[in-house]
Amino acid sequence: MTKNKSVLKWISNMKNLLNPAQVLFIDGTEEQLEKLRKEACKTGEIIKLNEEKLPGCYLHRTAINDVARVEDRTFICTSTRHEAGPTNNWRSPNEMYKLLYDIARNSYNNKTMYVIPYSMGPIGSPFSKIGVELTDSIYVVLNMAIMTRVGDNVWSALGESEDWVRGLHAKCNLDAEKRYICHFPQDKTIISVNSAYGGNVLLGKKCFALRIASYLGKKEGWLAEHMLILGIKNPKGEVKYIAAAFPSACGKTNLSMLIPPKEYLKRGYEVYCVGDDIAWLHIGKDGMLRAINPENGFFGVAPGTNEKSNPNALKTTKSKTIFTNVVHNLDDNTVWWEGLDKNPPENALDWKGTPWNGKTSDQKGAHPNSRFTSPAQNCPCISPEFDNPAGVPISAIIFGGRRANTMPLVYQAKDWNNGVFVGTIMSSETTAAAVGKVGVVRHDPMAMLPFCGYNMGEYFEHWINIGKKLGDKAPQIFNVNWFRTDEFGNFIWPGFGDNFRVLEWILKRCESKIAAQETPIGAVPNAKDINLAGLDINEDLLKKILDVDFKLWATELEDIKAFYKKFGDDLPIELKKELNNLENRLIKSI
Ligand code: GTP
Ligand code: SPV
Ligand code: MN
Numbered sequence: 001m002t003k004n005k006s007v008l009k010w011i012s013n014m015k016n017l018l019n020p021a022q023v024l025f026i027d028g029t030e031e032q033l034e035k036l037r038k039e040a041c042k043t044g045e046i047i048k049l050n051e052e053k054l055p056g057c058y059l060h061r062t063a064i065n066d067v068a069r070v071e072d073r074t075f076i077c078t079s080t081r082h083e084a085g086p087t088n089n090w091r092s093p094n095e096m097y098k099l100l101y102d103i104a105r106n107s108y109n110n111k112t113m114y115v116i117p118y119s120m121g122p123i124g125s126p127f128s129k130i131g132v133e134l135t136d137s138i139y140v141v142l143n144m145a146i147m148t149r150v151g152d153n154v155w156s157a158l159g160e161s162e163d164w165v166r167g168l169h170a171k172c173n174l175d176a177e178k179r180y181i182c183h184f185p186q187d188k189t190i191i192s193v194n195s196a197y198g199g200n201v202l203l204g205k206k207c208f209a210l211r212i213a214s215y216l217g218k219k220e221g222w223l224a225e226h227m228l229i230l231g232i233k234n235p236k237g238e239v240k241y242i243a244a245a246f247p248s249a250c251g252k253t254n255l256s257m258l259i260p261p262k263e264y265l266k267r268g269y270e271v272y273c274v275g276d277d278i279a280w281l282h283i284g285k286d287g288m289l290r291a292i293n294p295e296n297g298f299f300g301v302a303p304g305t306n307e308k309s310n311p312n313a314l315k316t317t318k319s320k321t322i323f324t325n326v327v328h329n330l331d332d333n334t335v336w337w338e339g340l341d342k343n344p345p346e347n348a349l350d351w352k353g354t355p356w357n358g359k360t361s362d363q364k365g366a367h368p369n370s371r372f373t374s375p376a377q378n379c380p381c382i383s384p385e386f387d388n389p390a391g392v393p394i395s396a397i398i399f400g401g402r403r404a405n406t407m408p409l410v411y412q413a414k415d416w417n418n419g420v421f422v423g424t425i426m427s428s429e430t431t432a433a434a435v436g437k438v439g440v441v442r443h444d445p446m447a448m449l450p451f452c453g454y455n456m457g458e459y460f461e462h463w464i465n466i467g468k469k470l471g472d473k474a475p476q477i478f479n480v481n482w483f484r485t486d487e488f489g490n491f492i493w494p495g496f497g498d499n500f501r502v503l504e505w506i507l508k509r510c511e512s513k514i515a516a517q518e519t520p521i522g523a524v525p526n527a528k529d530i531n532l533a534g535l536d537i538n539e540d541l542l543k544k545i546l547d548v549d550f551k552l553w554a555t556e557l558e559d560i561k562a563f564y565k566k567f568g569d570d571l572p573i574e575l576k577k578e579l580n581n582l583e584n585r586l587i588k589s590i
Contacts, residue, residue, distance in 0.1 A: 046058040167207070198373070223281040248433030257271070405552060460571065
C-alpha cells in the first residue's frame, strides 16, 4: 500500500466515479497473482493449459470485435489541436474527460477495482518512470504483472512524489462504438474504455511508454521510440548495441532475439535481446546515446513464430505465458497457431472458441494478431544488461518497413540529419496489429505514426536537436527492408536469422571497415560485402534487392512531398533541405 497523497486522492475520486464493490491493491506477490489466476479460471476469463507441457501458462480469448489496436478511436487530448499535430486524432481535454467519465461512471458496479502500481524501466533507474493503472480486468492485472515491474516496491520508489502517470481502464460492455483510447499528456493521464485488447488496455505499453513518454521526452530532452534493442557479441567478446524501429508486426521481436547463421555461431558470434518493442533513449553521462527497455516482458505476435523462424521466442513462451486468441488444442490442452508447425490439431477450438479442425478447415484457427505475453527473463538470449539502470550504448539505429519494392535490403544515411530524414520518409504496409485494411502502404515516420503523443513536426525537430547534442557520438543511421518480393509476390530475402548478415554489414560500416556504393538515397552495400555463405541466394539475386530504382524513387519523392506538406511550418528546415538534396541527387542520376 501507499501513503502517497496524490495517489490516494486520485484513487478515491475514481472510486466515487466507478463505484466498485471493493478495491484490491496489487502487491506483486506470487500468492496474490495465483489467487487471481484461480479466480479468473473459475469465471472462464482464462483457461489453465497443460501444466506438464506449458507450466504456468493460460489461454485467453478477447471479444470478437476487440482484437487489435483501434487507431481511429485513439486520441491525443492536448489543450490545442496544434499540439497534437496533423497525424493524430485530437479532442479537447474538457470534452473528452466528460465523455469518458460519463461512459465509465458506475461501470465497476459489483466488481473489484484493481490498483496496479508499476514501473516502466528498472525500479530506481534515473530513466524509469512510474504509473498506476486502475482496471476491472484480472487479465489486465496478470498481463501487466508480466509486461512491467509491478508491486509494493514501486510505491517505495515513488514515495511522496506527484510524478506518476494515471491510467484508468474500464472494460464497460466492450461496445466498439464507445471505445476510446485517450491520452492527456499534459496531465500525464490515460483513459481507455470499452476494450480488453492488449495494446488498448495494458496502459504501460503503447499509451504510456510511447505516447505519454514521447511527450515527456520532448520536454525533458530524451526519446521514447518504437524500437527493439539488441546486442551483438563478436568473437573477440566485444558487444555492440543496435536499436531498430519497424512498424507493428514488421519484425522487431524476431530481429531482437535472432540466432545468427551457423557459420557465425561457430566463429563465436552471439546475439542478446535487450528489448523487442520499445526503447527509451537518453544521452548518457558518457555522451553516448543510451537505451533502456522500459518493459519487463514480451507481448509478441504468435503466428509465424516457430522453431526455425524464432526459436528463442518459442522457448520464451513455454512457461508463465498468457496466450491470447490462439487455437486451443483440446487433445492435450495446449495451443497452436498458423506457422507453428505443419501439424494443426484436429480436435480444437479456434480463436473465437468455436470447434475447429485444422486438417480440414479453410479458416484460420488463430487470429492473425494473436499474441503471447511472456516474461523477458524466459528468453534464452536475454541480455545480461537487461536491468542495467544506465542502459546500453547504441552504435547504430535502423529504420525499416514492409515494402514489396523501392526500398533496398539495406542502405546507410549520410549523417544524422540525413538519417532523421530517412526515418521520417518511412512507409510500410499496414498489418493486423491495428484494426483496418491490411497491406496498404502508408507513411509511418520512425514507426511512430500511431504512437507519437504530440505534433510530429516538433517530434522531427526533437530528433534533429538530439543529433546536435550527440555530435560525433551520434549513432550511424540505416534503413532496411526484409520484405522485397519477386514477380510472384514471394519474399526474396530469407529474413529471420539471416538478417544477421545485414547487421554484420551495418556494424562494419559503423567501424568504417568497408566501402559501399554511393547512391542518391545513401550508401548501399557492394554485393560482395553481404556474406551469402550457406544461403540459397546468388549475388545476382542479391543485386536485385540491393537495387535502387530511380523511377520508383521519383514517385516516392512526390509522395514524400505530399506527406511533408501536412506539417506546414512545423517541418524543420533541416528536413526541407534533405528533401531538396535528395531530389537534386535523383534528378542528376536519371
Ligand atoms: P509488434 O509486436 O506488433 O510491434 O510486431 P513486431 O515488429 O515485433 O513483429 P514480429 O517480429 O512479431 O513479426 C511480425 C510478423 O512478421 C511475423 O509473422 C513474422 O513471422 C514476420 N517476420 C518477422 N521477421 C521477418 C523477416 O525477416 N522476414 C519475413 N519475411 N517475415 C518476417
Ligand atoms: C504493436 O501493435 O506495435 C504492438 C502490439 O506491439 S500492441 O501492444 O497491441 O500495441
Ligand atoms: Mn509494437
